[in-house]
Amino acid sequence: MSDKIEVTLNVNGAEHRIRVEPRKTLVDAIRDDCGQTGTHIGCEHGVCGACTILIDGEPIRSCLMFAVQAQGRRIRTVEGLQDGDTLHPMQQAFMQYHALQCGFCTPGFLMLAVGVLEKRPDIGDDELLEVLSSNLCRCTGYQNIIKAVRAIAADMRAAR
Amino acid sequence: MKPARFSYHAPRSVDDAVALLAELAAEDGRILAGGQSLVPTMAFRVAQPGHLIDINAIDSLATIEVDQGRARIGACVRHAAFESKTPITGPTGALLGKVVHNIAHYPIRVRGTFCGSVAHADPSSEWCCTVAALDGEMIARSRRGERRIAAPDYFQGVMSTALEADEMLTAVDLPLMPADTRCGFQEFSRRPGDFAIAMALAAYRLENGRIADPRIAIGGAEVFPRRIKEAEAALVGQPANSAAFARAAEAASEAIEPMEDNFNTAAYRRALVMTLAQRALEKAR
Numbered sequence: 001m002s003d004k005i006e007v008t009l010n011v012n013g014a015e016h017r018i019r020v021e022p023r024k025t026l027v028d029a030i031r032d033d034c035g036q037t038g039t040h041i042g043c044e045h046g047v048c049g050a051c052t053i054l055i056d057g058e059p060i061r062s063c064l065m066f067a068v069q070a071q072g073r074r075i076r077t078v079e080g081l082q083d084g085d086t087l088h089p090m091q092q093a094f095m096q097y098h099a100l101q102c103g104f105c106t107p108g109f110l111m112l113a114v115g116v117l118e119k120r121p122d123i124g125d126d127e128l129l130e131v132l133s134s135n136l137c138r139c140t141g142y143q144n145i146i147k148a149v150r151a152i153a154a155d156m157r158a159a160r
Numbered sequence: 161m162k163p164a165r166f167s168y169h170a171p172r173s174v175d176d177a178v179a180l181l182a183e184l185a186a187e188d189g190r191i192l193a194g195g196q197s198l199v200p201t202m203a204f205r206v207a208q209p210g211h212l213i214d215i216n217a218i219d220s221l222a223t224i225e226v227d228q229g230r231a232r233i234g235a236c237v238r239h240a241a242f243e244s245k246t247p248i249t250g251p252t253g254a255l256l257g258k259v260v261h262n263i264a265h266y267p268i269r270v271r272g273t274f275c276g277s278v279a280h281a282d283p284s285s286e287w288c289c290t291v292a293a294l295d296g297e298m299i300a301r302s303r304r305g306e307r308r309i310a311a312p313d314y315f316q317g318v319m320s321t322a323l324e325a326d327e328m329l330t331a332v333d334l335p336l337m338p339a340d341t342r343c344g345f346q347e348f349s350r351r352p353g354d355f356a357i358a359m360a361l362a363a364y365r366l367e368n369g370r371i372a373d374p375r376i377a378i379g380g381a382e383v384f385p386r387r388i389k390e391a392e393a394a395l396v397g398q399p400a401n402s403a404a405f406a407r408a409a410e411a412a413s414e415a416i417e418p419m420e421d422n423f424n425t426a427a428y429r430r431a432l433v434m435t436l437a438q439r440a441l442e443k444a445r
Contacts, residue, residue: 005168022168022212025199044161045200052267058240059267064199069214112267134265134353154272 008070011036012080020067027051029067030077038078038107042136048134052108052115053077059115059134078107081113081114090152091115099148101139108135121156128153161244163202170214174301177215178328182303184211185325193213193235196264197273197280220332224248231334232299238278239269239287251341252294252334252365259345259361262286265353279329281321281384283419284355286347288315289379292386293361296334300327308333316382316418339400340365344443347380356380357424358432360412362440364395368444371395376408376437381418381429390415391437400445409437 004019011034025044030053031037042050044063048077051062054076081088090110091097100106107131116123116131123131132146165190169184171177181189189211192198201207215221221236224246231248242260246253263269263277263286278298290296291311298309300323314322337343347359358381364374374395379385390438392411398404418429 003167021165022200023165025162028162045203046268047194049265049267058270060195060271061267063203064195064268064271065211066168066195066199068170069216116266130261130352131266134267137251 005068007057007068022068025063025068026060026065026067036077036079040104040107050105050108052112054111058112059112069103078110093148093152097144097148099144105137161202164208167211170217177213177302178301180213182326187423191328193276196268202244229336233274235330236274237274239263239272250339251343252336255343259286259290262347270330275329278332281319282320283383284380289359289361289377289385293375293377294334296332299331301330302327308379318383342444344440346439358429360436360440362444370397371400378433381433382416388412388415405438405441410438
């Protein structure tokens with residue numbers, strides 16, 4: 001019943017052949033079996049958004065998916081954002097606007113914001129706020145996160 | 161917490177899925193679609209299914225089809241599908257596109273499914289309220305065959321439906337409303353994305369300036385969503401004005417048997433339903 005299943009996870013372009021029990025959530029497999037600990041685990045029941053990652057370009061809660069379900073899907077985590085030593089513009093904006101204090105929620109917010117803006121660079125401000133309300137932050141009071149994401153959204157619109 | 165152990169099955173066809181379900185229902189085999197309700201309950205170990213039958217690889221279930229005045233929403237259609245253009249046009253499509261923004265948060269809507277929500281049957285599910293309002297029909301498949309279940313027969317209580325343990329909800333059929341139907345939806349929750357404490361969906365047409373074919377469904381307030389006949393009767397033949405809406409809203413508020421919980425008394429929910437029904441009707445105007 002608890003037999004492990006062989007799964008290949010593609011995380012940030014690297015293939016990880018792992019053996020997991022079906023009950024292992026995707027976030028646990030990414031952290032424990034693939035060694036990519038940038039993605040954080042908060043509530044483990046889909047409320048806090050700390051474990052938000054991109055699957056085939058869409059932000060999802062990786063605590064609400066099992067690792068066996070991610071076979072063949074393109075997974076992106078916070079480790080995949082930077083280009084060499086250069087931080088992703090969203091990461092730079094989070095620094096510039098002080099959009100983090102303890103940093104626990106940051107990987108989830110980054111992936112949420114990057115995922116939504118890559119798909120919908122022309123998203124309206126009301127909808128952007130609705131999207132950002134998905135995740136919890138206990139430090140910043142959200143305003144600086146919103147400022148950082150708005151700044152990148154404006155840059156993306158200007159670049160088009 | 162971590163979910164308890166289970167065996168994982170990923171059938172490629174509906175026939176295979178219902179065959180597995182027939183075999184495994186006795187060991188609490190369950191269908192896994194988007195998992196946005198089931199997996200949290202497994203994390204709390206409230207649910208400890210022995211088997212999960214993952215239907216995400218069944219491509220034929222991921223489609224919305226419109227035919228002969230009905231929209232058929234397959235079991236793997238995600239909530240987020242309704243945030244962009246779907247084959248469902250007219251007032252029904254517009255209504256679904258509005259309602260979807262009340263469901264949880266974007267990353268949940270990307271993964272969670274319309275039919276999963278209807279199968280889970282949480283009283284505060286926006287889709288369940290929509291299905292009740294529009295007289296939707298649930299398509300249930302098992303190895304014994306297929307049956308259609310009308311909304312009033314389908315919803316039976318809090319997370320309780322007419323689906324048998326060996327039945328899979330393969331699709332929901334929604335009859336499309338006439339092109340001149342006006343719709344409004346309103347819900348109240350303490351924060352955006354939270355479970356609604358109550359919601360109201362209103363729809364009607366105008367014939368010679370008078371209300372015809374009114375629909376008022378209330379969700380979140382009672383153990384399952386339903387159309388409120390008393391409120392609809394108060395609207396028939398009335399002009400579409402605030403006084404008529406107020407009488408209908410009051411009738412809805414009086415007709416329901418509200419749930420109580422630690423945060424919301426029955427009286428509060430009753431008052432909320434009056435306000436939301438009125439606002440939903442005003443939105444429809």
